[in-house]
Amino acid sequence: MSRARRRGNRIAKRALLYIAVVIVCIIYVFPIYWIFCTSFKTRAQAFNWPPLFIWNPTTRNYIDIFLKRQTEIEAITGKVIELATGAEVFFYNSFMAVLGSIALAILIGTLAAYSFSRYRPKGTDTLMFFILSTRMLPAIVVAIPMFFFYRKLGLYNTIPGLILLYTMFNLPFAVWMMKSFFDEIPIDIEQAAMVDGSKPLKIFFKIALPQVYVGLAATLGFLVINVWNEFLFAMLLTEKTTRTVPVALAATRGEVGINWGLLAAIEVLYVIPAIVLIFLLQKYLLRGMTFGTVRGV
């Protein structure tokens, strides 16, 4: 009898646990789910009160983002003309910014991280702190001088300018993150190779680097997200043709009668990388969010 009751208790506890988990998941996923739904709604459906939970879905928004010509869009959606005509341009810009800057940041950052981790040149601690502190700055603080420099140097409103900026922006992350991965692998093999007279660069590429491939991939994932999500600098340093996706999205701010369905479709495409990466980076999430200073679970 008592055993049966204890068992019943345990089942009840389990049930409660699952209910709690489901509720929590719903809370965190709901906004994303709702935008996903909205992206399949027409303008009228998106503006409906009460909000529609069951509706006749349309894929039209996804086609409109890329295919509609300006005049047609104007007739249908009113004010989002600017956004709707060239979404592929913004995705292209974002994509180029990501590609260029992460390639540079990972290359330069990994080399530096290796040196900091293995050779600990004089002043390592100071330099590491210095590098990190630049990343801790509120973006807006650096943005003011950057804005004027970019105008003076002719980098304003160019994709290479954006790439350069994001490289700088991401270097601290790449250095700290990669250093944390290098610190974890044993140094013995490298020392042995050094005694055998291998060149340092060869040791780096042939011995050290292969051991941190997973870490390299994780770092790359975070770099992609960092650049893909960056908004303030992109907003200040680009104009219509060089805008990245977040800037284009934000440009709809203040517009009256936004076509939320269309906007939602762009948002969905925009957050897909983040959603994919959350599954891939799950194990390194804490580490990535703390510049490798906290290893986590």
Place this chain on the structure above:
Amino acid sequence: MTRQATSRIRRRSLTEKYFPIILITPAVAITLFLVIFPLIWALGLSFYDYNVIRGGVMRFVGLDNYARLLSSRTIWKRFVTTAEFVVSAVLLEFLIGFGLAFLFYQQFRGRRLAMALVTMPMLIAPVATGLFFRYIFDATHGVVTYFLYLITGKHIKLLSEHAMLSCVIVDVWQWSPFMMLFILAGLEAVPRHLLESAEIDRFSWFTKFRVVIWPTIRPLVMLALLFRTMDALRTFDTVYILTEGGPGTRTELISLHLYRLAFSFFRTGEACALAFILLVLVILLTNLYLRMARRVGV
């Protein structure tokens, strides 16, 4: 022949000696040129009265900009707004993060999937987050407005009547999972045998927490709080998209104020001065953070 060999050896050892320096040079140089250089320039500018749009002569005013800023009521109001945002967001994230951490400390089927779903907001762009919530909080067709209407029977205009609360909710939605990860990492570091012996000694839940769990997770919790404080202090994107500091200046955080000062009013000198005040604050916090991180030693 011998001479050639020695010179080759010498050259080789020379490059090897500088090898570590060569590796770090690009990284340090880029950081220096692209961050420090502009900052120094901005520091210089903060001593001038200068409007970048008007151009014209730069008038040296010494510490006037700083004096004006620190004695202006507006700035203090913005700091209070910022503090209000930071404190309430971080506190809520801490409490919710704790709850979540205890939930995910349990083992159950689908735990990994559930964790991925809950942490999803962390990687989503703040701009997208801001837009999501602007739509679902919308006063005329937002779904959350609708839910609140069903519950309270009233039409609550979240973004205008409860602007600060809205901003805090969005921040909490996005960052409480971060707090959870920290606390969970702490919980999993609590030695099992201690927990078991606490179980055997029939400690009350509170005693168990105070004596066994808290000492282990404390440094991590502190670190998480500091990290979030620093981040919340820098918040720009979400609030800019969600309320743009409004209604009026209700949610104008210091970062938004700085943005306006620099790029709407173009009071460049003054903006640079404010930027530096903020900078000093952040450097102090970073220093503290690293010191704590080192002590945690994870």
